[in-house]
Amino acid sequence: MKQKNGMLFLAASMSILLIILEEINSFSSVMYIAFGGNILILLLIGATILLPMKNEKYAKIFIQKNLLKLLTIILLIALFVLAKITSGIKTVNIYTLFNLIKNIFLLALVITAIRGQGKISKQAVTNPAQTLILSFLTVIIIGAYLLKLPISSSDHVGLSLLSSLFTATSAVCVTGSTVINVAEQLSGFGKLILILLIQIGGLGFMVLSFFGMLALRRKLSLQDKLIVSYMINEDDMSDLFKGLKVIIIATFTIEAISAFFLFFGFMQIEGFGIKALAYACFHAVSAFCNAGFSLYPNNMESFTGNYIIGLVIPCTIILGGISFVVISEMAMRSKRRIKNLFSAQKKALKPMSLNTYVVLKITAVVLIVSFSGFYLLEHEYAMKDYGLGTQYLASFFQAVTLRTAGFSSLPFGSFRQPTLFFMVFIMFLGGASGSTAGGIKLNTIAAIIASFKSFLKNEQHAKIRNMVLHIKQIEKAFLIFGFGLSVVCVGVFCLSITERFYFLPLLFETVSAFATVGLSTGITPELTVYGQLIIIVLMFIGRVGPLTILTAVSKPEPESNITYAYSSLAIG
Secondary structure (H helix, E strand, O other): OHHHHHHHHHHHHHHHHHHHHHHHOOHHHHHHHHHHHHHHHHHHHHHHHHHHHHHOOOHHHHHHHOHHHHHHHHHHHHHHHHHHHHOOOOOOHHHHHHHHHHHHHHHHHHHHHHHHOHHHHHHHHHOHHHHHHHHHHHHHHHHHHHHHOHHHEOOOOOOOHHHHHHHHHHHHOOOOOOOOOHHHHEOHHHHHHHHHHHHHHHHOHHHHHHHHHHHOOOOOOHHHHHHHHHHOOOOOHHHHHHHHHHHHHHHHHHHHHHHHHHHHHHHHHHOOOHHHHHHHHHHHHHHHOOOOOOOOOOOOHHHOOOHHHHHHHHHHHHHHHOOHHHHHHHHHHHHHHHHHHOOOOOOOOOOOOHHHHHHHHHHHHHHHHHHHHHHHHHOOOOOOOOOHHHHHHHHHHHHHHHHHOOOOOOOHHHOOHHHHHHHHHHHHHOOOOOOOOOOOOHHHHHHHHHHHHHHHOOOOOOEEOOEEOOHHHHHHHHHHHHHHHHHHHHHHHHHHHHOOOOHHHHHHHHHHHHOOOOOOOOOHHHOOHHHHHHHHHHHHHHHHOHHHHHHHHOOOOOOOOOOOOOOOOOOO
16 A cells, blocks of 8 residues: 555656646757656556556456546556657647646545545544645645646636646635736636636535535545535534535525626626626626636726626625525525415514624624725725716625625725725625635624623623623634734735835735735736745635634644643733
């Protein structure tokens, strides 16, 4: 087993080196290295697949168990030989296809080998946060490679390695920040890959894969159940399929309804046809997943006064940012209300859960504050040339997208510094826990506010609606807040070293990346290599969440019967 895994990791390492070599050198200078390296990689992959055959008594059983792997290696050999015969290793798509299948196959084999390790499998059960992080990293790597392919760019040359990695990370982390012009530099295939990455990033790769497994009536292991329950914030593992089903159905239903209405908005510019429909579907997914990617070079600035676009996109963003749990509960309550209207025997509705109450209330408060603040700060400046109705529409649009979506219907270059500083605070808050939104989450803010209230009133426990919050939840809330603030401070500090921009644009860029908002003052494409890497890390931390990061690096509590003495510390 160790010999097999050693050869597999060697093949994966060689494949990564080849990708880097082909990126930083002209292809002619590495042609022979790539040719020899790929032969060795194929030999290593073949050896890892065939090596266990010596332990099988019957070759037929071995072939049945490994049929897909054997067919894949045969396909790879055929493609490699065909690419060599055509003598167009760089320009012919056969070599590109060979590289694509080879690297995805290698990644799948490596992940399978890692999961097969007893120690790692046991750790995944006790710490599903690590598996969650690994799943996001896997999708980002695959997405970056797909976006780097020549077929993904409009000029058929391909994006640079850093640009494809940045774009893939931004898509999977549903941020919307980009160092390229998505509308002009990506081909139709590239845009399709982009929207798939956004959808996977919004729902979560593990949610989609486990839903597929359950839909095919495959049983989940305890490890799988722990991972998926961690992802969807569901403590009861007895009915995970129902929870996943609600998430999937709610997502595609809301996106379909949003696309239907957006179609009429885009039809006014694109005309009645496939293009308007494709644009509607893309922006519906981007809005619900709170991604903020747009197929227009100036984002949504062409639709500032369009009431269909200006209302449908914000409403879709709000639904994506209040969490699937809240959507499910509100749908059930609405269903019961409708039944009561047509029923002679009225049934009393159950009280709204504390989580739903908090999310809806804080969401409304943040939207009102954001709308009022933005309108008061910019109605005589960035919006002075618009009518009152358009000003209200633009303020509402920007108030909603500020939280984590990243769309913009007004040029950011015209915003004043007080406005940008105000926007930083709104972005940092984000959306609800368990949603597609980022930030430190509204639930966290609610717990912190409740704690402050209890302190000011000299109460023993933090309460919301006469319900006591557990001390552990209060501790987590302050931990998330402190961690988020620390990440932003470190991010701004690092960017101030690598970049030559003023402090406020750097702060705005940092918070936008951490909160997975994607809004920018225009400096993102001008960042240095180090600056872009810093933003990539911030986006990733913001998407997986501070609590997941802290859980992943934490160690299990040691079993001990020792009780330590209490002491005091001067505070304040």
